[in-house]
Amino acid sequence: MRIARFSIDGNVAFGAVEGQDPDSLVLDIIKGIPYTDFELSGTKVPLSKVRLLPPVLPNKVVAIGRNYAEHAAELGNEVPEVPVAFFKPTTSVIGSGDAIEYPSFSNELHHEAELAVVIGRMCREVPRERVKDVVFGYTCANDVTARDVQQREKQWARAKGFDTSCPLGPWVETELDPTDVTIQCTVNGEQRQLGRTSDMVRSIEDLVVHITEAMTLLPGDVILTGTPAGVGPLNVGDEVAVTIEGIGTLTNKVIKRG
Numbered sequence: 001m002r003i004a005r006f007s008i009d010g011n012v013a014f015g016a017v018e019g020q021d022p023d024s025l026v027l028d029i030i031k032g033i034p035y036t037d038f039e040l041s042g043t044k045v046p047l048s049k050v051r052l053l054p055p056v057l058p059n060k061v062v063a064i065g066r067n068y069a070e071h072a073a074e075l076g077n078e079v080p081e082v083p084v085a086f087f088k089p090t091t092s093v094i095g096s097g098d099a100i101e102y103p104s105f106s107n108e109l110h111h112e113a114e115l116a117v118v119i120g121r122m123c124r125e126v127p128r129e130r131v132k133d134v135v136f137g138y139t140c141a142n143d144v145t146a147r148d149v150q151q152r153e154k155q156w157a158r159a160k161g162f163d164t165s166c167p168l169g170p171w172v173e174t175e176l177d178p179t180d181v182t183i184q185c186t187v188n189g190e191q192r193q194l195g196r197t198s199d200m201v202r203s204i205e206d207l208v209v210h211i212t213e214a215m216t217l218l219p220g221d222v223i224l225t226g227t228p229a230g231v232g233p234l235n236v237g238d239e240v241a242v243t244i245e246g247i248g249t250l251t252n253k254v255i256k257r258g
């Protein structure tokens, strides 16, 4: 099931996305909260009539760096012995169709297309075989990065945590087998990144075990699983799209911060 979060006439709701033709998708409004028991209301609205919001409101976004060997190599890095984990703040999260604001303190903004894991239940110290029980679903992410700032500053909080640096969406797919799907990034329709999740150095199971060894994950928390090779510049006016096979396409325009 594809679960979107959206606003219509000033009200915010979750809805199950129905249909296949991207131009005629319909939302069946959900009664209750998607992470627990919920029902479809049967009240339907066309997707074209709503504004999509980020599909989850995470308590935290935990991101993993250098999880594809070819991407680590393209920036002159080794695959780390222990996964590199960092946070993106909740204020960095935007939805599909929202604008990425080019930060004033950078001259080199990069896209990073990533598979995002959405957590469905509160969990800590999750054993490998229980990981599937704590995952709610998957969505597309763009770990937008001020590359010059990342290289200049020891911690990545500003480089990867500025407002609008974490587009998520367009919705959460709850039935995906994420082990071998394509991840693609285009800028103004031109392909920049094309990878497969099977090339991740650490699997989703590995990452959930590693992260929950340290901290409790809450329903709606998000894990970004790293980007394949092909990262590159974004400029004001660009339209960047992340497409993951079996999920959909997350699209955002880059604007100058007003």
Ligand code: MG
Binding pocket: 063, 064, 065, 066, 112, 114, 143, 224, 226, 227
């Ligand atoms: Mg990344």
